[in-house]
Amino acid sequence: MGWIKKNLFSTPFNSILTVITLFILLKTAPPFIKWAFIESSWFAESEVCKSGSGACWSVITYNLRFIIFGFYPYEEHWRPFTSMIILFILLYFTKNKKYRSKRLLGFWIAGLPIMGILMKGGIFGLTPVNSANWGGLPLTLLLAVFGLAAAYPLGVILALGRISKMPAIKALCIVYIELIRGVPLISLLFMSSIIFPLFLPEGVTISKIIRAQVAIILFTAAYVAEVVRGGLQGMDKGQYEAAASLGLNYYMSMRLIILPQALKIVIPPTVSILISAFKDTSLVVIIALYDILKTSQTVLSNPKWMGFSSEVYIFIAVLYFTGCFSMSNFSRKLEKELDTEKRFNEK
Amino acid sequence: MRYLKAILLSVVLVAFAVVCAAGTLDEVKKRGYIKAGVNGSVFGFGMPNDKGVWKGLDVDTAKAIAAAIFGDTSKVEFIPLTAVQRLTALQSKEIDVLCRNTTRTLTRETTNGINFVHVNYYDGQGFLVPKKLGIKSAKELSGATICVLPGTTTEMNVADFFRTNKMDWKPVVIEQSAELNKAFFSGRCDCLTSDASQLAGQRAVAPNPNDYEILPEIISKEPLAPAVRHGDDQWFDIVNFAVMALINAEEFGITSANADKKLNSENPEIKRFLGVIPGMGEALGLSDKWAYNIVKQVGNYGEIFERNVGENTSLGIKRGFNALWTEGGLMYAPPFR
Numbered sequence: 133m134g135w136i137k138k139n140l141f142s143t144p145f146n147s148i149l150t151v152i153t154l155f156i157l158l159k160t161a162p163p164f165i166k167w168a169f170i171e172s173s174w175f176a177e178s179e180v181c182k183s184g185s186g187a188c189w190s191v192i193t194y195n196l197r198f199i200i201f202g203f204y205p206y207e208e209h210w211r212p213f214t215s216m217i218i219l220f221i222l223l224y225f226t227k228n229k230k231y232r233s234k235r236l237l238g239f240w241i242a243g244l245p246i247m248g249i250l251m252k253g254g255i256f257g258l259t260p261v262n263s264a265n266w267g268g269l270p271l272t273l274l275l276a277v278f279g280l281a282a283a284y285p286l287g288v289i290l291a292l293g294r295i296s297k298m299p300a301i302k303a304l305c306i307v308y309i310e311l312i313r314g315v316p317l318i319s320l321l322f323m324s325s326i327i328f329p330l331f332l333p334e335g336v337t338i339s340k341i342i343r344a345q346v347a348i349i350l351f352t353a354a355y356v357a358e359v360v361r362g363g364l365q366g367m368d369k370g371q372y373e374a375a376a377s378l379g380l381n382y383y384m385s386m387r388l389i390i391l392p393q394a395l396k397i398v399i400p401p402t403v404s405i406l407i408s409a410f411k412d413t414s415l416v417v418i419i420a421l422y423d424i425l426k427t428s429q430t431v432l433s434n435p436k437w438m439g440f441s442s443e444v445y446i447f448i449a450v451l452y453f454t455g456c457f458s459m460s461n462f463s464r465k466l467e468k469e470l471d472t473e474k475r476f477n478e479k
Numbered sequence: 480m481r482y483l484k485a486i487l488l489s490v491v492l493v494a495f496a497v498v499c500a501a502g503t504l505d506e507v508k509k510r511g512y513i514k515a516g517v518n519g520s521v522f523g524f525g526m527p528n529d530k531g532v533w534k535g536l537d538v539d540t541a542k543a544i545a546a547a548i549f550g551d552t553s554k555v556e557f558i559p560l561t562a563v564q565r566l567t568a569l570q571s572k573e574i575d576v577l578c579r580n581t582t583r584t585l586t587r588e589t590t591n592g593i594n595f596v597h598v599n600y601y602d603g604q605g606f607l608v609p610k611k612l613g614i615k616s617a618k619e620l621s622g623a624t625i626c627v628l629p630g631t632t633t634e635m636n637v638a639d640f641f642r643t644n645k646m647d648w649k650p651v652v653i654e655q656s657a658e659l660n661k662a663f664f665s666g667r668c669d670c671l672t673s674d675a676s677q678l679a680g681q682r683a684v685a686p687n688p689n690d691y692e693i694l695p696e697i698i699s700k701e702p703l704a705p706a707v708r709h710g711d712d713q714w715f716d717i718v719n720f721a722v723m724a725l726i727n728a729e730e731f732g733i734t735s736a737n738a739d740k741k742l743n744s745e746n747p748e749i750k751r752f753l754g755v756i757p758g759m760g761e762a763l764g765l766s767d768k769w770a771y772n773i774v775k776q777v778g779n780y781g782e783i784f785e786r787n788v789g790e791n792t793s794l795g796i797k798r799g800f801n802a803l804w805t806e807g808g809l810m811y812a813p814p815f816r
Contacts, residue, residue, distance in 0.1 A: 182686065195529050206530040262555060267531075327566055329571035337573055340558075420519060420559045430527060432657060433520040435793040438684040441657045 168446075178436045185363070192441040192447050195431045199447075201267035202267020202422040208259065212270040215247040219273060227462055227468055253339040260362050263339050267422035269451075275413040275419055275423065276455070279348040280406050286349065288355025288395070292386065305357070317412050320347045325419040359401045363394035396470050403463035407456050414452075424448065480668040503575055503707070503714035504548070504764055512554040515541035516574040519559030521808040522680055523788040523796075524580045524600075533557045537578035540705055543777045544576060552776045566591045569708055575708045576718050579675075582632075586705075594639050595704040596719035597726070599811050600778075601800035602637050603697035605675040607682055610692050612669060617696035621646035627660050628652070636699040637672055660684055674701060679794045695763045717763055723812035724770040727752060728779035730803055730812070735778040738771060752815050754777040759815055770815070780810060 140150045173188025174193060181188035193200065203207050222243050225231040252272065254260035266274070293305035314322070324343040332338070367390060374387035395402075415425040428444045431437055486635050507513050511529030517537055518525035525535040537759040542552040560568050560579055569577050570592060583586070606625075608614050617640070627634050629652045646795045651666075651668045653659040664670040671681060677699060682691050701782075705722060707715050731749050733741045742753055750756045753774075762767065777783065781803075788796045802808025 184781045197529050198529050199526065201531065203531045262556065264558065265531075279522060322563075329573055331570075344750070347631075395613070418561060420561045420564060422519075422559065430520050433526060434522050435680045435683045438660065438680075440659065 141380075153315045162274045166406070167447060171196075184437065185445050188440045188442055189442050191431065191437045198268075199424065199427045199431060200268045200270075202427045203265040204267065204270075205261060206447050207260070208253075210221065210248045210263065211253070212266075212268075215250045216270060216273065217242050219249055220279035220354075225395060227458075227465070229465075231235070254387065263341050268427045269314060270311070272413055272423045274341075275345055275348060275416065276368065276410045278345060279352060279413065282349045283352035283409065284402075284406075288360050288363060288391070290352065290353060290357035291360035291364060294357065295364055309354045309357050312350055317347070317351050318418060319413055320351055320431055321415060321419050323347070340419065340421060344421055345418060348409065348413060350406065351412075355409075359398050362401070363398035364390065366397060367394055396467075397451055399470075401453070401469050403460060410455060410459065411452060424451065485680045499736060501710045504717065507548060507575055511549075512556055513545050513548065513576065514556045514558055514574045515544070516560045516565055516568050516577045516579050517541065517557050517728075518579045521580060521677075523676065523792065524793045525557075525559075526579070534787065536783055537580060537705070537785065539777055539783045541576065543576045543725055543773045544718055546733055546776045547717060547721045547765055548774040549726070550766070550768065550772040550776075566593060569593055569706065570640070574709075575707070580703045581706060582701045583704045583706075587796060592709045593706045594709055594715055595706045596715065597722040597812065598702040598704045598809075599722050599725075600676070602674045602676050602701035602702040602703050603800075604633055604699040604701070605678050605697050606694040607663070607671040607673075607678045607691055608669065608694060610690055614694065617694045618644060618646075619699065620648065620670060620687070622648070623670050624649040626653065626663045626666040626671045628656060628673065629654060629660060632699070634674055640698040657682075674795060675793070676788065677801075679788075679796050683793045683795065689714060695756075699784060713764055717765065720763060720815075721769075721773060723782065724773050725777070725780040726753075726803070726810045726812040727815060728770070728774045729781040729810075730805065733774050734782055735775055740773040742771075746801075748814065749814070 141147045148321060166186070171184065172189055173181055173186065174186055174189045176184070176188070176195075178188070178190070180361075193437045197206070199210060201212055206210055222240055225236055225239075249255065249258070251266065252261060252263065255301050288439075290305050290309060293301045294309065296302050296305070321344060324347040325340060328343060329337065366367055371389055371393065372385070375389040380388065414423060414425045416423050417429070420426075422430070425448055431442055432441055483573070485775070507706050517533065519536070520526055520536070523535055525533065528534050535755075538557065541555050541557070545554040548554070552735040558574055560574075560577075565577055565581065566581050566587070568574050573707045577593070578599075580600070581595075583598065585594060588595060594804065606617050606620065607702075614620065620641075625637060625648050627637060628648055634650070634652070636798075637648065639649070651662060653662055654671075659671070660681055662668065663681075673680070678693050680812075681687050682693065685691050705718060707718050719747075731741070731752060733753070738753070740753055741749055742752060744755075747756065751759055753771045754760055754769070757767045760767035760769045761767065778786070779800075782799060784792065784798065788794045788799065798806070798808060800809045802810065
């Protein structure tokens with residue numbers, strides 16, 4: 133009772149807000165729960181679904197394998213599945229501080245080619261699968277994980293280049309960052325998929341996935357660069373001078389003194405860029421790559437399942453939320469771990 | 480020395496020109512499969528099923544081309560393309576042939592540098608109305624509110640149709656086709672307009688399909704045809720005759736089931752068609768069994784039509800214009816001789 137009074141009805145204004153919120157919840161939540169859970173059908177055929185009044189989750193359960201794996205050959209679905217499991221296990225251990233060691237790095241280095249071989253095939257008796265047939269969740273994860281992993285270091289290098297004292301490098305980095313930041317991701321993707329192939333020499337084609345991946349990396353790196361530059365410039369000048377007076381060269385002072393502090397300061401903005409980059413991977417639908425969003429939309433163009441868009445989009449929203457939420461969770465943990473000065477206390 | 484340089488340069492240039500001039504057929508044969516641009520999200524024309532296997536009328540057309548060249552329908556890589564990408568993909572050689580429900584128009588043939596082959600589906604714009612309105616003809620639609628997608632030729636066609644017939648109409652413009660359907664079925668507009676091939680599918684989604692009917696008028700011409708790049712006549716011929724072989728096979732009554740039996744036919748036209756009398760394949764640069772392979776492995780046009788969009792599918796489209804010319808339709812292919 134005391135908690136309710138203190139938190140929900142402390143002032144007249146708060147009381148009004150509480151009442152309004154409760155009213156809205158009462159109006160919306162029960163019908164939603166009724167629709168989504170009580171009257172819903174999970175495994176019924178579409179004809180049965182149409183006559184029911186609740187949600188028709190069977191649009192997901194019936195088409196789950198296509199939604200998740202896209203065009204990957206049906207009999208070989210275990211391969212992308214195993215790849216994803218390996219990826220999740222690696223990510224899980226990376227999240228935990230006590231497992232973070234040289235050995236884990238070794239596992240990553242071993243795991244990545246294994247995932248690649250599983251997906252691509254061609255050796256060890258695995259049938260080769262053209263990368264044009266990759267789709268669904270593995271494609272989304274591939275674009276996101278590799279996009280972020282490559283964009284981050286590239287962004288740091290660009291940031292260092294931009295504050296560098298060498299004019300040529302500085303100019304190059306500024307031009308790159310401003311050019312990329314000056315255009316929307318969609319136009320980069322269009323360029324990579326429509327204009328770029330026209331410039332390639334006769335007979336050379338680069339896989340659509342790689343072109344999209346490169347566009348995402350280039351785009352994200354420019355944004356990361358600006359955030360990191362903010363961190364570098366936010367550092368006390370004394371730190372640069374201290375490093376110099378210790379006789380450290382440029383590389384060592386950056387590696388040991390400047391970057392560890394600067395990158396730590398900018399964890400929150402960096403993570404929000406990475407999260408938005410993760411969500412931006414869904415833009416590849418406009419160049420007809422079948423990521424998880426596009427495979428779900430494809431299911432909806434089948435007359436059998438055409439009416440059930442709400443169910444499908446809720447499912448996709450939950451998937452994306454899970455991804456983004458674990459990323460921001462990880463960043464908060466990282467901040468706490470790296471907080472050597474214990475500046476901000478747990479609230 | 481100067482001569483040597485000039486000779487070297489010209490040799491390089493000639494070699495380059497030869498490499499460039501290597502025809503699409505040679506490239507395709509070297510690669511071992513054809514690359515076909517398809518739609519990806521239109522049921523009945525080009526769309527994966529729940530196992531990720533490509534199905535549709537355009538998909539089967541591409542398979543027919545593969546059967547003609549390789550005698551194997553699996554030698555196709557399907558590349559889903561958006562409406563914006565499709566022409567560039569063809570120009571930049573990302574695909575060899577475009578089978579993506581594309582309307583043949585003058586500007587596409589000329590300024591976009593592509594050639595359309597024989598039409599594989601005659602589409603046109605129609606109207607879907609609730610039966611309870613008691614409307615029997617589009618001419619009775621005066622004053623109607625009409626659900627339509629924005630920015631398409633569909634919208635302009637309706638405007639033209641109503642202006643020509645001196646009738647009023649009120650558009651309800653909705654961006655997403657799923658939302659458009661919902662608006663129509665909930666009664667926000669009297670009438671839904673789109674390509675006739677799509678209307679049937681949209682009708683099938685209705686809570687009660689029998690309450691709706693498609694009006695007989697077709698107000699625009701949308702001849703959908705596969706397309707190839709300008710400048711490679713041999714490749715054009717192959718794709719063109721692969722489509723026409725489907726039509727002629729139906730006219731001869733050859734199906735995937737009876738193709739083997741028809742090899743013994745006495746009819747010289749059928750004999751030439753199936754390669755029993757040789758010569759037709761060689762003229763195209765293919766084996767004499769090319770048309771036989773198409774029919775045996777993919778079927779004739781009628782079979783493809785019924786399998787993908789016909790009356791027993793959820794689209795339930797009647798042959799209409801797409802019937803053979805002998806049955807009152809427009810499907811007419813030149814003789815193979």
